[in-house]
Amino acid sequence: GNSVTQMEGPVTLSEEAFLTINCTYTATGYPSLFWYVQYPGEGLQLLLKATKADDKGSNKGFEATYRKETTSFHLEKGSVQVSDSAVYFCALTSYSSASKIIFGSGTRLSIRP
């Protein structure tokens, strides 16, 4: 079945450091891929998405590229800020999963000033 695997946290970085959170997926067909962010005590916000191979999603300085050959959708940011501290979820939807969202386990990111 469809699944999402993302790197375990917590991840702790200093401000202005480079961020990579790895995400790989298993899916039949052609899934859409997402990154969601959850700030403390809040629901999820869509951060970015990509719907086909080689698409790059980007938002707020974050980027992720849909790599079909490596079945990956790694999240990157060149210079993180304290305000980026949150939990990040990689996710996919596909026709074969009845368009339900399949979430990864989440990666907690903490940024030190």
Added chain:
Amino acid sequence: GAVVSQHPSRVICKSGTSVKIECRSLDFQATTMFWYRQFPKQSLMLMATSNEGSKATYEQGVEKDKFLINHASLTLSTLTVTSAHPEDSSFYICSAREVQSTDTQYFGPGTRLTVL
């Protein structure tokens, strides 16, 4: 655009009472809404899929008589936790999918339920 609200944001109730949580899509129509439960420091667990005008589809292991879902309009779905017990305490999050969309869901801010 694509804002989803939930009410209440936080509720504390006594064991044995029922609690209703509302999920509204504020600026779009949603034929499908989803209800999730999230335990501390864990990912979201899909409880049920709610389609406007029809019965909800529950995931395996979720009691439909315990968690009543109603999707009466294209902008409103409700989750009622019946005869709540302390083990029902959790963070409940809804999401909504636009009529014309097949993949993107927009999430509400969540409702923290505490059952004493």
